[in-house]
Amino acid sequence: MQNPGHPKNGMLMDFSELKNIVKTQIVDQFDHALVVNKNTPPDFAAQAKDLFGKIHFLDYQPTCENLIVDMANRLRKSLPSAVRLHSLKLYETAGSYAEWYADDNS
Secondary structure, eight states, rough: OOTTTTTTTTTTSSSHHHHHHHHIIIIIHHHTOOEEESSHHHHHHHHHHHHHHHHESSSSSHHHHHHHHHHHHHHHSOOOOOOOOOEEEEETTTEEEEEEEGOOOO
């Protein structure tokens, strides 16, 4: 039986759980990484590894539009079944960004 006064009533998931999902699925993968297409020439990739340290190879061209779709898919797979991702916004610069909405991608 639920306790009507319990602070977790009405909550879909604990924010710390959501934060952990975002950290493992997005931040740990992409933060401070050079993100390139897996078809990048090997000599460039080797030089880039020396310069950047962390390289993340993708099966697609890493545009902001493609990255946000990938990130939405990663998050949707990791969320509890009762939680539905509504939207994402990914900034390239302060005034340039891509938005993803679940209603547009059903």
